[in-house]
Amino acid sequence: LDYSKEPPRHPCLQINAKEPFNAEPPRSLLVSSYVTPVDLFYKRNHGPIPIVDDLERMLPKYNVAATLQCAGNRRTAMSKTRKVKGVGWDVSALGNAVWGGAKLADVLELVGIPNLTSTTQSGGKHVEFVSIDKCKEENGGPYKASIPLSQATNPDADVLLAYEMNGETLNRDHGYPLRVVVPGIIGARSVKWIDSINIIAEECQGFFMQKDYKMFPPTVDWDNINWASRRPQMDFPVQSVICSLEDVNTIKPGKVKISGYAVSGGGRGIERVDVSIDGGKTWMEASRYQKTGIPYIADGINSDKWAWVLFEVTVDVTQSTEIVAKAVDIASNVQPEKVEDIWNLRGILNTSWHRVQVRVGH
Ligand code: MTE
Ligand code: MO
Structure with missing residues (x-):
């Protein structure tokens, strides 16, 4: 004792x-x-x-700027080609916040689980986060999820047990008093209202790990689905969205400022954002920013590797057209062109080129 x-x-x-x-x-x-x-x-x-919930005094506090994106972001658009199941989302099921809290790696070290170094092996175990909320998908049980122990014990992975959001005490909606923030992967693994953390041999068997948030090919439908055939989705692919225009906005001919966000998973920064004003035939590069007013340095080390970049480009639009954005991450991954190619029955990870129809009027 x-x-x-x-x-x-x-x-x-x-x-x-x-x-x-x-x-x-x-x-x-x-x-x-x-x-x-x-x-x-x-x-x-x-x-x-x-020692309970005393992380604030026990361990150093880290502030991590990280974009949290729901796997269902842009689901409504995916449903347009062929219906998918799930809550409809436009393009804003994500946000970028500065999360303050203890590193999960430090917490685990405190209870005797050492940090991962290149010479230690984690033995394929997982860290499970169990919430105190109740949901019908778990038959009234708590929401839960897991991540690999190797990620949880790696200080560079910046996995947080967060008690602050943007410098203020986490509010109830976002997980007060304590939530997990796992940067770079789908939001579903960032469990809110943490009740317990377990080290387990297999990944969490909860509904949201095993019967949801898996990426199936377009050929799989509700009558031939085999949930066990796919792994729980973790990483987020490269994404970008135009936010300054809505479909069929009427604009005046001439200069138009186009802006939006781009973000990738796994700590892969954004290398480039391309914008087209002719439906994808020709492209121009947008400029990118992270912190307001500080130009994002394209060939430098990405300082906020878990955070989105905002992009902006001024174009000359003379006739009604389709404006398109696509981003490239530092691993040279590119967004897929057509939503049809990545259609999946749960409507997750719609990262297809983002298209906005504009009408030019006088
Ligand atoms: N944690 C609990 N306990 N219950 C939930 O329903 N939803 C998850 C995740 N953590 C959820 C949860 C999903 S699907 C997402 S996308 C994010 O929380 C959303 O986080 P936010 O509400 O802070 O934006
Ligand atoms: Mo989500």
Whole structure:
């Protein structure tokens, strides 16, 4: 039993047993206030004080800028060619935040699971995150997911147990008091409202790992699906979206500023964003920015490797047309041209070239 991490206590307390800590205030102090101050309240224990949710004091805080993107982002557009099952999303089922919290690798080290180095092997185990929320897909049980132990114990993977979002205490919607943020992979693995963390031999058997969020080929439909034949989706592919225009906006002929976001998974930064104003026949390169006002250096090291880049290009539009964006990540992965080629029955990972129809009017 480890009594080296006990909290500080008021010196007035009469200690009746030190380990486990059992103490009471002097009787004169006890009745000197109607409400007993916390410091003076008697303490009765049978073991060391457990370490719970005290990450803020126990471990260094890291701030990680990371884009969280739902695998279902742009699902509505995928459903247009052939119907898919799932909540419809336009292009904004993602966001970029600065997450503050403890590194999962540090937390695991604290409980005796060493950081991954090139010489250690993790033995193929997984780290499971279990929430306190209840959902019907789990028959009223909690939402859960897992990531490989090798990722969880790697400090460079920046997996956080986050208690802050953009410098403020995490709010209830986003997982208060504690959520996981796994940068670079689909949002579904960033479990909110963490209840427990388990080291398990196989990946988590929860619904959202095994019966959902898997990428199937276009040939698979609900009557021939075999869930076990595919792995749970983790990494996010390269993505880009035009946000300054909606389909069939009417614009005046002349200069138009086109802007949007681009992001890739696995810490792969964005190498290039190409924009076309003739439906993809010819392209021009957009400029990219990360932090506002700081030009993104194309050939430099990506400082915010988990975060999106914003892009912008001014074009001359003279007639009604289709404006297209596609991004290339630093591994030279390119977005697929047609949504049909990546159609899947759950409508996940729609990363096809983003197209916007504009009408030119006077
Ligand atoms: N965690 C819990 N406990 N319950 C959930 O329903 N949804 C997941 C993930 N974590 C979910 C969860 C999904 S699918 C996504 S995309 C992200 O949380 C969304 O995070 P946000 O609501 O903070 O944007
Ligand atoms: Mo999601």
